[in-house]
Amino acid sequence: MHYFEMLLSALGQGAIYAPMALGVFIAFRILNTPDLTIDGSFVFGMTVCAMVTVAGHPVLAILAGTAAGMLAGLVTGILQTSLQINAILSGILTMTGLYTVNYMVLGGQANLYLQQMQINESGVEVPVASQTIYKMMAAVAGNGEVSSLILSGLIVVIVSVLLSLFFKTRPGIAIRATGDNEEMVRSSSINADRSRTLGIMLANSLVGLSGAMLCQQQRYADLGCGNGMLVVGLASVIIGQALFGRRGVTLGVVSAVIGSVLYRMILQGAYQIDMPSYTVKLLSALIVTVALVMPLTKEKMNTMRIRRAGEKEAYK
Amino acid sequence: MSTQLSITRLTKIFEPGTANQKIALNNFSLEVKKGEFITILGSNGAGKSTLFNGILGKFFPDSGRIILDGEDITYWKDFKRAAKIGCLFQNPMRGTAPNMTIEENLALAYTRNASKSFFAVTRKDSGYFRELLATLDLGLEDRMKTKMGLLSGGQRQAASLLMATIAKPKLLLLDEHTAALDPVTSRKVLEITGKIIEQNQLTALMITHDMNQALAFGSRTIMMDGGTLVLDIHGSERAEMTPRKLVDLYTDQSGQLLSDRTMLSL
Numbered sequence: 403m404h405y406f407e408m409l410l411s412a413l414g415q416g417a418i419y420a421p422m423a424l425g426v427f428i429a430f431r432i433l434n435t436p437d438l439t440i441d442g443s444f445v446f447g448m449t450v451c452a453m454v455t456v457a458g459h460p461v462l463a464i465l466a467g468t469a470a471g472m473l474a475g476l477v478t479g480i481l482q483t484s485l486q487i488n489a490i491l492s493g494i495l496t497m498t499g500l501y502t503v504n505y506m507v508l509g510g511q512a513n514l515y516l517q518q519m520q521i522n523e524s525g526v527e528v529p530v531a532s533q534t535i536y537k538m539m540a541a542v543a544g545n546g547e548v549s550s551l552i553l554s555g556l557i558v559v560i561v562s563v564l565l566s567l568f569f570k571t572r573p574g575i576a577i578r579a580t581g582d583n584e585e586m587v588r589s590s591s592i593n594a595d596r597s598r599t600l601g602i603m604l605a606n607s608l609v610g611l612s613g614a615m616l617c618q619q620q621r622y623a624d625l626g627c628g629n630g631m632l633v634v635g636l637a638s639v640i641i642g643q644a645l646f647g648r649r650g651v652t653l654g655v656v657s658a659v660i661g662s663v664l665y666r667m668i669l670q671g672a673y674q675i676d677m678p679s680y681t682v683k684l685l686s687a688l689i690v691t692v693a694l695v696m697p698l699t700k701e702k703m704n705t706m707r708i709r710r711a712g713e714k715e716a717y718k
Numbered sequence: 719m720s721t722q723l724s725i726t727r728l729t730k731i732f733e734p735g736t737a738n739q740k741i742a743l744n745n746f747s748l749e750v751k752k753g754e755f756i757t758i759l760g761s762n763g764a765g766k767s768t769l770f771n772g773i774l775g776k777f778f779p780d781s782g783r784i785i786l787d788g789e790d791i792t793y794w795k796d797f798k799r800a801a802k803i804g805c806l807f808q809n810p811m812r813g814t815a816p817n818m819t820i821e822e823n824l825a826l827a828y829t830r831n832a833s834k835s836f837f838a839v840t841r842k843d844s845g846y847f848r849e850l851l852a853t854l855d856l857g858l859e860d861r862m863k864t865k866m867g868l869l870s871g872g873q874r875q876a877a878s879l880l881m882a883t884i885a886k887p888k889l890l891l892l893d894e895h896t897a898a899l900d901p902v903t904s905r906k907v908l909e910i911t912g913k914i915i916e917q918n919q920l921t922a923l924m925i926t927h928d929m930n931q932a933l934a935f936g937s938r939t940i941m942m943d944g945g946t947l948v949l950d951i952h953g954s955e956r957a958e959m960t961p962r963k964l965v966d967l968y969t970d971q972s973g974q975l976l977s978d979r980t981m982l983s984l
Contacts, residue, residue: 572829575818575838579826582815589774589813590881591801591830 408670410547416663417554418619419634421561422612423642423665425471426635427658428605432569432651433581435482437602438493438632440609442500443474445628447610449507452514452623460533464614471610472603474500479599504625513624516617534618550619557615561608562659566652568604577601578651609635630683637686638662640693665689721785722921723750723889728772728782730945742768743779744945750889755915755922755936759929759968765945766925770891775799787888801830804882806875806895813878816867820858820877821847823866827881850880854910872903876910883914890915890922897927908935929961941968 422444429437451467474496481492508514516532531537536550543549568574579587580597587594609631617623642661646653665686672685730743742765750756760766772779775796784792791799806813814823824847825838835843844862851859854876858869866874875895883890892911896904912935915922926932932939939956941949941964949967951959 570837570839572825572835572838575822575826576829578818578822579815582817583812586813586815587826588797589800589805590827591797591799591885592826593797 407547408674409667410551412666412670413663414547414551414554414619416659416666417551417558418615419612419638419666420554420558420659420662421608421615422631423635423638423658423662424561424565424655425605425608425612426632427639427654428601428608430636431581431639431648431654432578433598433601433605435489435581435598435602436493437478437605438490439474439478439496439500439602439606440493440632440635441628441630442497442504443471443606443609444613444631445504445623445625446474446500446507447471447613448617448623448627449504449514449625450610451614451617452516453507455516455532455534455618456514456518458518458533460535460538460618463618464535464611467614467617468607468611471613472607474610475603475606476599478606479602482602483595483598501625508623508625512626513622516621516623531621534621536619554615554619557611558659561611562655565608566655569651569655573597573600577604630686633683633686633690634665637689637693638665640690641665641668644693644696720752721749722752722754722787723748723773724783724785725749725769725773726783726785728769728784729780730768730772730777731780734780742945743772743782746782746942746946748940748947750921750923753919753921754938755920756924756938756940757932757936758923758925758940758942759927759932759949759964760925760942764942766942767893768945769942770805770893770923770925773889773891774803774805801885802888803891804885804887804889805891806878806882806893808894808897810871810874810878810898813881814866814874816865818866819863820851820866820869821862823877824850824881824884827884830885850884851877853913854880870903872899872907875899875903875907879907879911879914883918883920886918886920888921890920892922892924894925894927911935929964933959933961933964939964943968 422440426440429435429440447467447470450470451463454463454466478492478496481487481495482489487495505512515529516534517529518532519527520530522528536553539549539553540546543552569578576587576592576597577600579590579592580594580601584594584598587597613627616627638661639658640661641664642657642659645660645664646657648654668689669682669685672681673679677685725746725748728743728746729741732738732740732742744765746765746769758766758769771777773784775791775794775798778793782792783790786799786802791802815826818826821839821844825843828843828847848859848862851862856873856876858873858877866877869877879895895911896907899907908931911924914920922936924935933956938950938952939959940947940951
């Protein structure tokens with residue numbers, strides 16, 4: 403039973419972070435752009451979602467969080483294209499600026515619980531947990547992790563299907579081609595700057611969605627939640643890729659989602675051997691490093707093998 | 719016949735006022751009639767590619783006008799004028815997106831005048847692309863779902879040629895587009911080029927370093943040097959021209975010898 407719970411938890415967490423992994427996939431794999439906005443847009447989605455949730459609009463809050471991410475992407479996109487600022491620096495600028503914005507959104511504090519003050523029967527003012535989409539789901543499908551997993555899973559499936567379809571549409575292939583060969587896009591009379599900006603907006607809107615989902619699921623927003631998010635997303639994308647390879651865009655979408663779940667499973671495994679939770683970031687960094695070095699190591703070992711075989715042949 | 723492209727006194731100086739100052743285009747003027755196919759000769763640094771980049775809008779000229787099909791495009795953005803101009807370069811990698819399929823590449827190029835469908839590749843378009851690819855006679859029509867990056871240089875260049883001409887451009891620019899291919903493939907791609915230009919009655923400019931090619935293709939040959947037009951032959955004068963005479967003419971006109979590469983191609 404213990405393992406079943408672990409699996410459920412990994413699936414649930416994996417689903418919540420899956421849109422973020424999809425965002426990283428779009429930025430790094432489709433647009434071929436290192437977008438560091440992600441750490442900031444994740445929290446921006448979270449804080450905006452928190453404020454709208456507390457105001458009593460749980461569904462709107464998720465959409466608002468998504469839109470917030472999109473706005474962050476727009477800023478990075480403009481910095482990169484119209485203002486010609488280096489891609490990495492553009493992301494860092496937006497991310498850094500967003501820290502202040504996020505602080506302001508939360509009303510000048512670093513975290514916020516999703517609750518409202520209500521007066522109970524005895525006339526005393528007490529905090530009551532705000533309505534969230536996960537609570538709404540629990541009212542229908544019963545309490546517990548299963549119901550929130552179903553909801554997150556449903557969102558992820560819908561997003562993945564829409565995304566896969568989108569990348570077959572005219573604006574969709576324009577975005578893909580912009581990442582592949584920008585010059586060719588320009589000479590096909592497509593505004594590559596606009597395509598790039600749209601792509602970055604799409605990526606960050608998914609990251610914002612992820613932040614919004616996490617906010618309602620954990621019932622609080624915290625400015626620290628975005629730290630290292632990019633590496634988590636990259637780890638997910640790379641793990642998915644190790645399994646499925648780098649092939650079509652639809653398979654890429656699927657592999658990013660599955661990578662997100664697998665990443666959580668690896669973390670669960672780490673907790674099992676009693677690694678404290680603060681080791682997560684180091685572990686993520688290690689996973690990404692190992693995965694990135696793997697192809698080079700393989701190639702080196704291959705050349706070594708060829709050389710050894712060749713020398714053996716020559717001096718036997 | 720009406721004028722399709724009119725270039726008037728185009729001038730471009732790179733890094734003016736510095737030690738590296740380079741007059742790339744010097745009062746360059748050229749009138750191209752509709753349906754005309756001009757081959758362009760000139761040694762390295764003569765301004766041929768700069769002329770193309772100017773027409774394509776990679777930079778704005780310091781002075782002069784570019785008028786295409788009655789419209790002054792001198793200060794249009796590059797992607798905007800790309801709707802009317804198809805171009806092909808020496809490097810086959812430049813014109814295609816390697817991680818997308820042949821079909822998707824064609825669809826992207828076709829965006830210029832395709833019906834505004836939701837999906838990039840409709841069944842109707844797909845049938846059209848298949849027909850087009852079949853005309854190349856390279857068997858690509860059966861590999862439409864193959865990634866462009868898996869094709870050979872010649873195949874990619876042939877596909878790029880289709881992409882550059884798929885929207886029936888008002889002007890086709892070919893910048894040594896067969897120079898990186900082996901002789902057999904080069905001939906094949908040139909053959910296809912001639913066929914496509916003829917069938918669609920395209921107005922085209924082709925840069926080449928090959929004197930034979932320059933005289934064999936098209937209806938007019940021009941030569942550039944120091945950013946200006948030094949030679950312009952057509953009609954009977956061109957029909958009687960031989961590569962050897964062309965070199966002599968060039969030497970007389972510009973007072974310098976052609977590059978080794980051009981000489982060797984004789």
